[in-house]
Amino acid sequence: MEDQILLTMRGVSKTFPGVKALDNVSITLRKGEIHALMGENGAGKSTLIKVLTGVHAFEEGEIRLDGFDEPIINHTPIEAQKRGIVTVYQEVNLCPNLSVAENLFIGREPKTKLGYIDWRKMNKLSRELLKRLDIDVDVTQTLENYSLAIQQMVAIARAVDMDCKALILDEPTSSLDENEVSKLFVLMRHLREKGVGIIFVTHFLEQVYAVCDRITVLRNGEFAGEYTVAEMPRFKLVATMLGKDVDDLDSIKPEGCESNCDEIAVEAVGLGHKGTIKPFDFHIRKGEVVGVTGLLGSGRTEMVRCLYGADHAQSGTLKMKGKVLKAKAPIDSIKSGMGYLPDDRKADGLISELSVRENIVLALQARQGVFKTLPLAKQYELADSFIEMLHIKTATRETPVSQLSGGNQQKVILARWLCTHPDFLILDEPTRGIDIGTKTEFQKLILKFASEGMSVVFISSEIEEMLRTCTRMCVMRDGEKVGEIDGEMTQEIVMSAIAGGEEK
C-alpha cells in the first residue's frame, strides 16, 4: 500500500499565448500520502492542477492513473471527477443556500420508487458519511450557517463519497484560522489512512511540515524537484522555491546608502488588522529604505496596507513625523504625506480607461480636493515632466493608460505618487512583471528618492533587489512580523529568516 503509485504526470508542457506556463513538469502521487505542491506565484501550480483536472488542455506529456492501462486525458472537470480526481478550491463551490445533505448528494440524490427525492434516506446517508469522517454537523441545516472550514470539509466529504482516489486541495487553508486548520488536518490524515492520495497546494511552510509526506517544487513553470519532507529542511525548501543554490550564494554588498539621519519619519506601535495581520511594531527614519520580506501570503502586503490605512487598523497607534495619525481612509494618509503603490496594479492601481495624464495627476488632485482643480496647463506640465523623468514610453500624454506596457503602467503609478511629494512612500512589488532594464531603473530611483530625504518601504519577491536597496528588512511569516535584519545582510541570512523554524 505504502508505495503504490496512484497518479503520475510526466513531461507535461502547456503554453499560453506568449508564455510557457509548464515546461516538462512531472509529479508522482502515491496511495495514502499527502503531497505538497509548492512554488512562488507564477510557478505553475494552478496551471498544473488545471491541466490535471481538465480545465486546460496540455500539449505534451502524459497522465497515468491507477486502474487505467492507457494514459488518460481529462477534457472537463466532470470527466476527471468520474475517474476519481476531485478538486476542492479555496472558494468552496457548493450551494450555500441548500442543506448540508443536499450539498452532499446534489446531482445523485437517492430516489423513492415514485421518483421523488428520498429525504429520509439522504439525510441518513449524509449523517453516516460525516460520522465516518468525524465531522459533527446537523445535515439538515443550510450550509451557509457553518464556517468556511466546515463548508470545505463538506466539500471534501462529498469528494470522498464520490469514490475519489486523488483529492486535490488548492490553497484550502488561506482563509481559515488555526483551529479550523487543525480540524482540516485531522480530516486529511484520516483520508490518508484510507488510502486516498492528496495533493495539497499551500503557501504556508508550517502546514507543509505539519501534514505532508512529500514535496514537489515548481519554479517558473519547471520541475525543480521532488523530496520527502524528512530530507528537506525549511531553508533548503525556500532556496529551491526561489531558485537559489544554497552552496554558491554570492554575498552581495548592499549599495544602499546609509541613513545618517536620526529623525524618525513613521512609527507604528502594536498596529494590527484583525484577520490579516497580527499587531506589529515598525519605524522608519527619514531617508531610509526598509524592505519587507517574506513569502507570498506571509502578510507583507497586509502590513503595508495597514500602515497606509487602506485596511483600517483596529489596534495600535501610528505616528507620522511625531504626530498621531488616525487614518479613516487613504485620503487622510495621503494628506499627512504618504503614498502607496499597490502590488496588484490592475485591480488597485490603474484607472485603465483614463489617460496617462489623468492617471498621473489623480492623487495630487484628490489631495487638493474636488473644488481646487489643477489647471490644465499645470496638469500638462506635470505629466510631461514625469513622462520625461521616468522615461515613460507612451504615444502621447492623452493615450489611455491601458495601452501601455506593464512596466510603463507601473511608472505612471509611481509618477502619480511622486507628484504628491510624499515623505513616506510604500512600494509593494513595484518591479513585478517588469523587464530587467526597468527594474534597475526602479532601484536607482528608489535610492535617489531616499537620498533626497524620502522614507521608502520596498517589497519585492526578489531578494537581490532588496539587498541592493534596503538598509534594513522586516521579516514576515504567516501573517506576523517575526523579526528584523540589519547590519550584515546576505541572501542566506534573509532566506533562513524567511523560512524560520528550528534550522541554522
Add this chain to the structure above:
Amino acid sequence: MSSQKWGAVVGFLKRVVKMKMFLPFFCLILVLLINLIKSPGFFSIDIKNGVLFGRLIDILNRGSEIAILAVGQTLVIAVSAGTDISVGSVMSLSACFCCMSLAGYGVSSTNTLAIPMILGILGGILMGGICGVFNGTLVSKLKIQPMVATLILFTAARAIGLLLCNNQITYIRYEPYKYLGNFIPGCPIPTSIFVTAGVILVVAILLKKTSLGLYIQSVGINKRAARLLGINSSKIIFLCYVICGLCAGVAGIVASSRIYSADANNIGLTFELDAILAVALGGNSMAGGKFNLAGSIIGAYTIQAITTTLFAMGVSTDQAPVVKAIIVILIVALQAPVFKTWFANRSLKGKSQVKETVGA
C-alpha cells in the same frame, strides 16, 4: 490627382466617423432626414400668436424632461454602473409636493397661492433631492444594487405623491405657474428650453470647473483604485444620486407646469426608461466609467424626435411604441460593440487584401 483628393476626403470622413459624438449625431440626423423625405413641412418654423411654432421647436420643447433626466442618469450610470429607475416616480412626487404646498393640503383647485410660488417650486426640487439622498444612501452606504435600491422609490414615490394630494388631481389655476412648461408672455421661445439649458449649464460647469467629472469616471472605472489614491468613492456615488434626484425634481416641476396641476398617476410615467435609453443612445456604456454628457442629451432629443415624427406621420398613439421600438433597436444595434468590431474587421480585411496584392 483625383484619387489623392478622394483619399483625403475618405480620410477626413473616417476621422469624423471615429469621433465619439458621431454615432449619436448620425442617428438624430437620420431620424430627421426621414421627415425631410416624408413631410417637408416638418422643418418649417412659424410665429403664431407671438410664439414660435413648428415641429423642431416641439421636439426641443417636449424633449426637455427627458433631457434633464438624462443629465442625472448619465452621472449615475457612469459612477455606479447601475441605473436610477425611480426618476419617473420622483418627478411625480416633486410635482405633487410642489402643488400641494402651493394650494394647501386637501385643496383640489386653487386660484390663489398659499405660499409664494418660488418657495413651492424650490420645495418640489428639494423633494427630488431628498429622494436622491435616500437612493444615494442605499447604494453608497448600504451597498445595495442600484436597480433594487431605486426600485423602492420607483414603487413608493408615486403613491406618496398621491397621498400628499389627498388622492386627487391638484390644479393650480394661477397664470404664472404655467410659465415654466409653456411660454412667458412676450417671449417666443418655450420656457422649458431655457430650463433645460440652465440644468445642462449648471452640471456642465460643475463637471468642467471642479474635478467631479474626473472623480466620477475614476470611481466608475475602478472603485478600489480610486479609494486607494484618495478619492472617497462612496461620497462621489452618493453625490451623483443626489444630482440625479434634483434633476428629476426639476423635470417634475416642468411637467407639472405644462398641465398646471399635479397628476400623480401620469406625470413622468415610464420616463425613467426614456432617460436610460437616452444615455444608451448617446453612446455611453452601461458598465460605467467614461461618459459623454452631450451624447446623452442628443440621445434624449433623438427619442423625442422619433415620437414627434411618428405623430407627424399620423401613426396612431396606440401603434407608435411599436415603430419607436423598431427604430430604437436599429440605433442601439448600430452602436453595439459586435457591430463595431465587425465593421473594423471588414475594413482591416480590405486593407490586408490590398497588401496581399501588392506583395504578389
